Amino acid sequence: MNKTLLATTVAAFAIAASTGLAAARDQIQIVGSSTVFPFTTAVAEKLGQGGKFKTPVVESTGTGGGIKLFCSGVGENTPDFTNASRAIKDSELETCKANGATPVEIKVGFDGIVLANSKAGTVVDLTKEQIFKALAKNVAVDGKVVPNPYTNWSDVDASLPATKIEVLGPPPTSGTRDAFVELVMLEACQDEVKAANEKACPEIREDGAFIEAGENDNLIVQKLEANANAFGVFGFSFLDQNADKLQGHKVDGVEPTFENIASGDYKISRSLFIYAKKEHVGVIPGIEEFIAEYTSDAAWGPEGYLADKGLIPLPDAERAKSAEEAKALKGMGS
Template identity: 50%
Template sequence: MNRILKTTALTAAVMSVAGAAQAQNDTREQLRIVGSSTVYPFASYVVEEFGATTDYPTPVIESTGSGGGIKLFCEGPGMDTADVTNASRRMKASEFERCQENGVTDITEVKIGYDGIAVAESDANDAVALTREQIFLALAAQVPQDGKLVDNPYEKWSDIDSSLPDREIEVYGPPTTSGTRDSFEELVMEAGSENFDIYGDEGYTDIRQDGAWIDAGENDNLIVQRLQENTTAFGVFGYSFLEENADSLIGSTIDGVEPNPDNISSGDYPVARSMFFYLKNQHADNVPAMYPYAEMFMSEQMVSPMGYLPGLGLIALPDDEREASRQAVENRETLELSDLQ
């Protein structure tokens, strides 16, 4: 064999080995999950069960908040990006468009159950009945006064309504990257502003930044700890955390409705929302654990009314909705922009 042929054969062999190595590198055994702090306890349970009962390694899961998780998920289709993102609200159309622009073009949306947003406090106090309008007036950056919008002057809850506690307005809540924050702004702030014509046709969702609202980060357990230490404050977090800490916290009624599983699943509780996870289908072939994990998550053992996750505070979907979610996983249904509009 002459030198040119030898060189060609050697180059081909090197390229073949490199290609095989690249293909091997493109296969990742460990699933990567990011997203909502509210969904995190449920997903963590499935993660541990998945690692313990299958031949796949235990997935890596991070609590980044819904918005933060979707941002990471949408960075691109590369194997260095997340495979799954959890969300305590539905993906926004703008987020979906960002995914598409970055090459994440095949996404399956899976609804897992319901949750309510609780406004809770230490059980050292008597339970407080609140309306969304009262919460709005306590937390809005600007409120109506004498026909004008002014910086929020209210210092105590009793300044808003004499029937409310004579306590300073202190509310520990999630940051702007959180799905709970998004849902709170829509379901409480926007709804609470509807009776005030001065805000126009669009709901007002700006939260005051003078210390009445205290950004407590993505870890809802930290809010629980703060309420146990500061018994005059309120906290905003997912209902599951209230249920888990029922020995030390009590939830406020909102518009006369108590936060409990029946009221949340029926839609009677006005601050109820759906929870989701999203699958990056472009990773399915190279991350073989992804769909077995999703199937375990949506199994009756996990998400039925008598499953493990409702025991942790998840509000189960009705039978037909659970089946629709399972079909979405089984058929790898592709989310479309029109679904979000």
């Protein structure tokens, strides 16, 4: 018994060794944002289906984590692309350059952040100010900054329904939360709150009115179905895919639809990016083809398969420009 066991062990190690740890990587590695993940994976699969290249491996590490890995250097052990739901920061770009990596920025589209509820509930028309008042930790009442006193939407504004404020949203680790805070909470921050403490603006109340529902947007969708009064905050693609169960609320009078986000009328939207590592072009096979696939109209065009997955395409002119720049592999800051 022991001999067979020993033999299996040795065999296992032999296989592990023989598959060649030192073989050059022939498969693209992609890391980064979980928001861009559904789109990049679709492109990766398409590239693999072409049959010329192995399907790229796509990890969902979050924007920050992805850029950190991406910028950690040049070579087989570093990823070739990173997905980002925001533009790279200057500090990150510096790290990148210090480590010898030159990112090529490709803006791939937009993502809207929607407030939605179950079809059983009512649609409301919110303003950013109202959202701030409903969700901020500290708000100004009669010129004084106090902990958020509102319990019902009707307390925030008389035009809103008299239902309890109950918003399911992503936790602070999420890129969606970052964008929501940036596009709503910071922008609509009341002057009194800002004057009292600049740092208080992005703070979201923790008294139970805002419920952190985890990174999994599907979970939020399910909870909304069960509770008609609750609102949810998540990416547009989840509203799009669950259109039979959910309805999006208007923000500043604009409905969150594909067209309105694409045209920029719906204000809570952000740009999505992928960054390619210039140094890896020609070293890891398939990078240029991957970029070409991503920036083809069949993928990111208004009728491409990424639009079917919920990506909101760039305007035609910008798309053409972005595709051209991507093809030229123009490195950042070079």
